[in-house]
Amino acid sequence: MLEKTYDPKPVEEARLAAWEAAKLYKATAGTAVPFTIVIPPPNVTGALHIGHALNNTLQDAFIRHQRLRGRPTCWIPGTDHGGIATQNVMEKQLKAEKVDRQALGRAAFLERMQAWTRDCKKTILGQLRRLGCSLDWEREAFTMDEARAKAVFVAFKTLWEKGLIYRGERLVNWCVRCGTALSDIEVEREERKGGLYHIHYKLEGGGEGAVVATTRPETMFGDTAVAVSPKDSRWTHLVGKKVLIPFISRAIPVIADAHVDFEFGTGCLKVTPAHDQADWEIGQRHGLPAIKAIGPDGKLTEAAGLYAGLSREKGRDQVIADLESTGLLRKKEDHKSAVQVCYRCGSVIEPLLSLQWFVKQIELAKPALKALDEGQFKIYPSNWTKPYRDWLVNMRDWCVSRQIWWGHRIPVWYKDGAEPRVSLESPGPGWTQDPDVLDTWFSSALWPLSVFGWPDKTADLAYYYPTSTLVTGYEILYLWVARMQMMGLAFEGKVPFSEAVIHGIVRDRGGKKMSKSIGNVIDPLLMMDKYGTDALRFSLMAQAHPGRDIAFDEQSVLAARNFVNKLWNSTRFVLMNLPESSKGVRYQLEALSSARLELADAWILSRYQATLAKAQLHLDAYEPAVAAEALYAFLWDEFCDWYIELAKGRLTGAEGVEKEAARTILVGVLVGTVKALHPLMPFVTEELYGALKPFVGETTEFILNGGYQTAARDWSNPAAEKEMGLLMGAVTSIRSLRAQLNVPLGLKIKALASGPLAADVVGKHNSYVSLLARLEILQASVGPRPAQSATAVADGVTFYVPLAGLIDFTKERERLAKDLVKAEGDIGKCEAKLNNLTAAPNVPAEKIVEAKSQHEAAVARSARLKETLAVLSWP
RNA sequence: GCCCAGUUGGCGCAGUGGUAGCGCGUUCCCUUGACAUGGGAAAGGUCAUAGGUUCAAAUCCUAUACUGGGCACCA
Numbered sequence: 001m002l003e004k005t006y007d008p009k010p011v012e013e014a015r016l017a018a019w020e021a022a023k024l025y026k027a028t029a030g031t032a033v034p035f036t037i038v039i040p041p042p043n044v045t046g047a048l049h050i051g052h053a054l055n056n057t058l059q060d061a062f063i064r065h066q067r068l069r070g071r072p073t074c075w076i077p078g079t080d081h082g083g084i085a086t087q088n089v090m091e092k093q094l095k096a097e098k099v100d101r102q103a104l105g106r107a108a109f110l111e112r113m114q115a116w117t118r119d120c121k122k123t124i125l126g127q128l129r130r131l132g133c134s135l136d137w138e139r140e141a142f143t144m145d146e147a148r149a150k151a152v153f154v155a156f157k158t159l160w161e162k163g164l165i166y167r168g169e170r171l172v173n174w175c176v177r178c179g180t181a182l183s184d185i186e187v188e189r190e191e192r193k194g195g196l197y198h199i200h201y202k203l204e205g206g207g208e209g210a211v212v213a214t215t216r217p218e219t220m221f222g223d224t225a226v227a228v229s230p231k232d233s234r235w236t237h238l239v240g241k242k243v244l245i246p247f248i249s250r251a252i253p254v255i256a257d258a259h260v261d262f263e264f265g266t267g268c269l270k271v272t273p274a275h276d277q278a279d280w281e282i283g284q285r286h287g288l289p290a291i292k293a294i295g296p297d298g299k300l301t302e303a304a305g306l307y308a309g310l311s312r313e314k315g316r317d318q319v320i321a322d323l324e325s326t327g328l329l330r331k332k333e334d335h336k337s338a339v340q341v342c343y344r345c346g347s348v349i350e351p352l353l354s355l356q357w358f359v360k361q362i363e364l365a366k367p368a369l370k371a372l373d374e375g376q377f378k379i380y381p382s383n384w385t386k387p388y389r390d391w392l393v394n395m396r397d398w399c400v401s402r403q404i405w406w407g408h409r410i411p412v413w414y415k416d417g418a419e420p421r422v423s424l425e426s427p428g429p430g431w432t433q434d435p436d437v438l439d440t441w442f443s444s445a446l447w448p449l450s451v452f453g454w455p456d457k458t459a460d461l462a463y464y465y466p467t468s469t470l471v472t473g474y475e476i477l478y479l480w481v482a483r484m485q486m487m488g489l490a491f492e493g494k495v496p497f498s499e500a501v502i503h504g505i506v507r508d509r510g511g512k513k514m515s516k517s518i519g520n521v522i523d524p525l526l527m528m529d530k531y532g533t534d535a536l537r538f539s540l541m542a543q544a545h546p547g548r549d550i551a552f553d554e555q556s557v558l559a560a561r562n563f564v565n566k567l568w569n570s571t572r573f574v575l576m577n578l579p580e581s582s583k584g585v586r587y588q589l590e591a592l593s594s595a596r597l598e599l600a601d602a603w604i605l606s607r608y609q610a611t612l613a614k615a616q617l618h619l620d621a622y623e624p625a626v627a628a629e630a631l632y633a634f635l636w637d638e639f640c641d642w643y644i645e646l647a648k649g650r651l652t653g654a655e656g657v658e659k660e661a662a663r664t665i666l667v668g669v670l671v672g673t674v675k676a677l678h679p680l681m682p683f684v685t686e687e688l689y690g691a692l693k694p695f696v697g698e699t700t701e702f703i704l705n706g707g708y709q710t711a712a713r714d715w716s717n718p719a720a721e722k723e724m725g726l727l728m729g730a731v732t733s734i735r736s737l738r739a740q741l742n743v744p745l746g747l748k749i750k751a752l753a754s755g756p757l758a759a760d761v762v763g764k765h766n767s768y769v770s771l772l773a774r775l776e777i778l779q780a781s782v783g784p785r786p787a788q789s790a791t792a793v794a795d796g797v798t799f800y801v802p803l804a805g806l807i808d809f810t811k812e813r814e815r816l817a818k819d820l821v822k823a824e825g826d827i828g829k830c831e832a833k834l835n836n837l838t839a840a841p842n843v844p845a846e847k848i849v850e851a852k853s854q855h856e857a858a859v860a861r862s863a864r865l866k867e868t869l870a871v872l873s874w875p
Numbered sequence: 876g877c878c879c880a881g882u883u884g885g886c887g888c889a890g891u892g893g894u895a896g897c898g899c900g901u902u903c904c905c906u907u908g909a910c911a912u913g914g915g916a917a918a919g920g921u922c923a924u925a926g927g928u929u930c931a932a933a934u935c936c937u938a939u940a941c942u943g944g945g946c947a948c949c950a
Contacts, residue, residue: 002909004910006910006912189948196949212950213950261950264949265950337950383879384879384945386879387878387946391946545889548880548888551886551887553899559899562910564912566909629897629898632897632898640909735915736915736917738904739917744904745905745907745915774907827894828894832930836929837931840929840931851893858894
């Protein structure tokens with residue numbers, strides 16, 4: 001016998017152990033097209049957060065769903081070494097221990113990183129297990145393990161040989177804090193307040209000179225020109241002359257360039273090719289030299305004269321102060337500008353001229369564009385397609401070298417006087433390897449290939465590649481998704497996955513981004529501890545509308561927990577009503593005799609079928625929220641609240657075919673629903689399935705081994721759904737009357753039915769209505785409405801409930817008057833619709849029939865309410 | 876600046892042309908043999924605004940406002 005409330009902990013532990021022991025998640029193969037997902041490998045930076053819980057629950061739900069539909073499935077687990085992010089974590093640890101990274105040395109540092117990675121992987125993979133992820137654990141991969149290192153090397157070498165990788169001195173995004181270059185998409189923009197400074201540059205040899213406007217005065221020591229717009233008559237007289245940089249008095253030419261906007265600032269732009277992208281381009285056009293005013297350490301260089309050695313920030317303050325005191329600062333305006341910051345540490349990016357490795361993008365992007373335009377690759381929801389496409393079209397070369405230690409070391413060796421060589425090992429004495437490592441996204445880009453053993457032509461690669469779907473957040477659409485497409489097409493000629501499912505971010509209750517500094521982060525483990533894994537999963541899935549962010553409220557996990565418990569208890573109820581002796585009797589829906597079905601039976605079977613179809617359809621379409629909603633509403637509002645209550649009539653009665661029919665439907669519908677819920681809440685459903693399966697003659701050990709319940713019969717029954725709907729309305733009307741007139745439950749009441757449906761209600765469905773509305777007697781009303789009675793009006797039937805001495809007639813009149821207002825409103829709406837339809841051409845006849853019956857029903861309801869009110873005025 | 880989403884009861888969200896729904900919360904009643912993690916009842920929204928298309932608009936179109944996001948930026 002099941003416990004009274006569901007206790008997740010022991011069930012989850014037992015199920016995890018059983019699944020693991022049975023190697024249930026081992027990838028399956030078969031003749032059908034496999035459904036394959038590679039996990040977006042979490043960085044080994046710490047524990048999983050709620051976003052990971054969302055991402056992985058989605059994947060697990062899709063994988064389980066496809067497997068239950070009968071497809072071979074494969075879901076690959078793994079982790080990412082995470083480059084800068086992970087190195088930052090380690091650096092923080094070292095700082096706390098007061099250890100200097102440089103003093104520690106590269107080898108010792110990497111050893112510590114390996115140890116950290118081992119621990120972290122264990123944590124992350126353990127958390128994925130706990131979340132119930134049906135990952136094929138034997139295929140665990142890491143972006144820096146041996147197999148993946150081989151893939152990285154071969155990819156690098158191949159690109160090198162094709163001439164798609166080059167080394168060159170370019171202006172790159174430099175993070176001063178991380179001490180490394182970043183790619184363009186690793187840079188974020190933040191609006192910050194600052195100043196716009198108007199600085200006077202004197203004319204060489206005397207004269208007025210120019211006034212430039214800049215937000216970065218400290219870079220002036222790197223200026224190599226002043227540019228004005230060719231159309232700007234204010235400054236044309238200066239073009240060709242030279243001006244002097246303040247303090248260092250280096251002379252620089254005044255040039256004309258169309259890039260300059262003469263309406264901005266003073267119309268004079270100082271050109272610093274070594275520290276600004278636009279200036280770099282002007283420099284290229286005019287053959288200007290690039291002089292570095294700021295070094296990789298973020299400090300002003302020798303070029304800054306007396307200011308050398310100051311940090312960027314201090315240098316700026318000092319320069320401004322000195323300009324002011326020397327009268328060269330002509331004006332200072334407040335100015336908002338979008339500064340670039342490092343996506344990992346948030347510090348301000350310094351555009352810096354440096355020697356880096358780049359991957360040419362144009363040729364790689366072309367096949368990716370083609371795949372998109374020809375429909376080989378689709379993005380869900382589709383509104384991300386355009387940004388993705390635009391990015392592919394406009395991308396610049398990808399800077400792949402990083403000046404950190406943690407990562408795949410660039411496999412290029414140098415020797416004086418020799419051409420550099422690409423090699424894993426040292427080519428011989430005297431060769432030194434490039435000290436830099438590759439961008440972590442380089443290995444991530446190869447992930448769908450490398451997890452299947454690429455570059456080797458493995459059987460796995462042949463069978464599982466291309467994979468089916470990639471599930472990820474929109475924040476790494478360019479960083480990762482696009483690059484996988486490019487690499488997959490470049491190396492295997494096929495898209496790595498034909499669909500990308502883009503989900504949103506989990507935010508806090510108020511819609512704010514979760515962050516440790518604000519302190520609004522939700523720990524998924526805590527939620528699992530408190531409410532159970534299934535509750536967390538269901539809560540996330542119920543809110544996971546494609547591409548939309550989730551405002552996460554702990555209340556929703558509580559609600560999901562309650563739903564899990566509802567499922568648990570409905571199963572408990574059904575089991576209680578199945579005689580132990582019937583284990584093996586095989587209750588089967590297929591065997592039911594249609595002639596013996598009651599209205600409620602036909603109704604619930606019809607609803608059951610429609611619900612399962614809806615849930616599957618939406619899981620196919622990657623819309624788990626709709627599936628979750630449908631199953632939730634069916635199980636709770638229809639199966640439990642109505643069907644179980646009605647079945648109680650037969651279950652408490654004598655043994656016989658009617659009772660057996662009720663048992664068959666209860667257990668059959670429940671088993672099917674449990675299986676349908678399995679992708680969303682694997683633990684509790686597995687447990688319940690274990691308890692239910694003996695009664696339906698199933699011996700499959702786990703739900704995943706069996707598959708969804710397949711319908712051998714078509715239960716669809718619109719007539720039963722409609723009739724049941726009327727009956728439910730009738731029941732609700734009496735319940736409402738009871739509640740509003742405060743008729744105590746203990747009071748035995750009688751109801752008299754009149755109206756067109758009265759005969760049916762009293763004849764065929766007497767027991768249903770009596771049971772659910774708690775009536776002592778339900779009879780047809782003969783003669784006039786009894787005095788001293790309350791009235792409940794439903795579609796097709798009116799009930800009189802004699803309540804001598806109990807009714808407050810004023811209250812009753814108020815109640816009915818309110819109903820009347822609503823009924824009249826309905827008539828208005830129905831009338832408008834009917835008039836519209838009859839006046840309009842080309843309206844299908846059945847639409848008019850439907851509108852007519854709706855109108856008639858509303859009119860009838862209103863008429864009966866009016867009658868009653870009239871009678872009530874003289875009780 | 877360009878582009879994309881969103882705007883529906885207190886909160887969070889469904890709802891792609893035909894009488895506005897759900898969950899949570901709120902109010903009242905109820906411990907009746909599955910479940911108080913429960914049951915019943917009720918209150919609460921002219922679906923951001925202004926136009927338009929249509930017999931009929933939360934739903935389609937246009938504009939505006941606000942919010943969020945993507946991209947590109949004036950140094």
